[in-house]
Amino acid sequence: MTDRQQIFDQIAQQIAPFNKKGVPLDEATTFAGDLEWDSLTVMDFVAAVEDEFDILITMNMQAEIETIGQLADAVIKLKA
Template sequence: MSIQHRIIQLIGSVMTVKKTVAPSKLLVEDLGFDSIMMVELMGAVEDEFDVIITVDEASRIKTVQHLLDAVDERLPAPRQAA
């Protein structure tokens, strides 16, 4: 399962009203996230991917794509076959 698919599933599990989730969607304005939902989402993402997203970084995450980028930046690079 891709990182994007896993993150979209996590977003869907936190949302109280089901809406279409896409990378361009704004978490607050389009998907209805409030501060409590954002904290819950960041915790779920950290648990799922074993990464740490600081409060400062979380405050800059506005879209689904921003969240995808933040996770991708924190994941180890895939190893190249020798």
């Protein structure tokens, strides 16, 4: 298993409690469109991801991240 796959899996675990509709998750799953999250849910999720990976995701980065794949890439960059 690659590091990126492991990070993706950890992100998927963090999404689970927020995935009320049971949307199948893949690289292209969007937070706003597919998961239908509001801004409060996004903030709670970002805090959970930051705690999980011990990173800080800036507001500018959050604005650019639309999919789970993009988030996985951002986590890899921030952990480097």
